[in-house]
Amino acid sequence: MGHTAMLDYDQILAVTPYSLVKEKKAGFLLGIMQHLTAHHYAKCPEYRKLLDAFGKSPEKIKSMVDVPFLPVRLFKAHALRSVEKDEIIRTMTSSGTSGTAVSKIFLDRKTSANQTKALARIAVYSIGKARLPLIILDTSAVLKDRKMFSARGAGILGFSMFGRDKIYALDEDMNLDIKGIEKFLETHANENILLFGFTFMIWQHFYELLKKHKFHPDLSQGVMIHGGGWKKLADKAVSAEKFNQALNRVCGIARVYEYYGMVEQTGTIYMACDTGHLHASVYSDIIIRRHDDFSPAEYGEKGIIQTLSALPFSYPGHSLLTEDEGVVLGEDDCPCGRKGKYFKVLGRIKKAEIRGCSDA
Numbered sequence: 001m002g003h004t005a006m007l008d009y010d011q012i013l014a015v016t017p018y019s020l021v022k023e024k025k026a027g028f029l030l031g032i033m034q035h036l037t038a039h040h041y042a043k044c045p046e047y048r049k050l051l052d053a054f055g056k057s058p059e060k061i062k063s064m065v066d067v068p069f070l071p072v073r074l075f076k077a078h079a080l081r082s083v084e085k086d087e088i089i090r091t092m093t094s095s096g097t098s099g100t101a102v103s104k105i106f107l108d109r110k111t112s113a114n115q116t117k118a119l120a121r122i123a124v125y126s127i128g129k130a131r132l133p134l135i136i137l138d139t140s141a142v143l144k145d146r147k148m149f150s151a152r153g154a155g156i157l158g159f160s161m162f163g164r165d166k167i168y169a170l171d172e173d174m175n176l177d178i179k180g181i182e183k184f185l186e187t188h189a190n191e192n193i194l195l196f197g198f199t200f201m202i203w204q205h206f207y208e209l210l211k212k213h214k215f216h217p218d219l220s221q222g223v224m225i226h227g228g229g230w231k232k233l234a235d236k237a238v239s240a241e242k243f244n245q246a247l248n249r250v251c252g253i254a255r256v257y258e259y260y261g262m263v264e265q266t267g268t269i270y271m272a273c274d275t276g277h278l279h280a281s282v283y284s285d286i287i288i289r290r291h292d293d294f295s296p297a298e299y300g301e302k303g304i305i306q307t308l309s310a311l312p313f314s315y316p317g318h319s320l321l322t323e324d325e326g327v328v329l330g331e332d333d334c335p336c337g338r339k340g341k342y343f344k345v346l347g348r349i350k351k352a353e354i355r356g357c358s359d360a
Contacts, residue, residue: 116267134167185217324349
């Protein structure tokens with residue numbers, strides 16, 4: 001297998017995130033996908049068994065649509081890695097709802113470093129290059145164990161690199177640290193401020209508590225980045241629009257950017273632009289698959305989201321079938337000027353439909 005040599009990630013990550021038009025990007029990513037599929041096929045016995053069972057050898061990949069995908073929940077049932085055990089420096093876990101199994105993602109030094117670099121290159125588009133005073137809309141208790149990271153911990157750690165002088169908005173008992181926030185805002189009056197958190201945490205433990213305490217900090221200079229799913233807010237009927245408006249009302253924040261991402265492909269997040277569209281960077285791509293036969297859907301047609309990422313080297317997570325439904329809105333022509341596909345996530349697939357995927 002000629003493909004198992006190391007990919008040149010310095011070269012890959014030197015490409016500007018939203019710079020390649022359709023044909024160029026397809027050529028760029030296809031080579032990486034062929035390489036990664038061959039690498040995991042050679043190094044991860046379980047991955048090889050799966051591909052063999054489905055008659056999908058790495059040699060058969062002629063376009064992005066041919067890249068075999070794994071159902072994302074496979075990582076809940078199996079420990080999949082493509083490097084030696086002693087090369088693993090960190091294990092990440094998905095933020096599974098209580099009582100359910102969590103995904104385990106094994107990172108070696110190189111994969112972990114590449115995730116950080118990719119995230120930095122993508123996030124610059126929303127928050128600029130300067131490091132800003134940072135309010136983490138969570139509790140520091142999430143980061144207790146430095147070897148095992150939950151999705152929340154990974155997000156906090158990743159976005160902390162864009163901040164300086166950071167504070168946590170919540171104490172260990174999930175109460176709002178009003179005094180801490182007031183002091184922080186006094187110190188950084190008239191400065192741009194970065195706020196980061198997970199969508200449901202921000203709603204439940206920040207927005208709801210600001211309202212309850214009638215505390216209205218002035219965050220009109222703030223940039224808020226949030227992600228990590230709407231499923232916990234679905235029962236509260238909170239849409240992205242309602243989320244943004246509600247936060248604007250309680251604390252004056254106007255710049256709110258959502259991202260779509262998952263612990264199984266940390267680093268290659270899909271960041272929303274000012275138009276509100278989620279964008280695939282050059283380090284990742286998205287294909288929408290039809291429910292009935294997993295064939296690729298047309299733009300504007302909804303289906304199951306498949307995500308492809310250039311980064312997963314230590315585990316076979318470079319092509320995943322998620323449990324989310326979405327629709328690609330277009331490619332290379334978003335009003336914001338970024339090249340690449342832009343899309344929207346419509347929510348989780350209903351349970352019965354998921355069962356079909358994982359049985360496959």
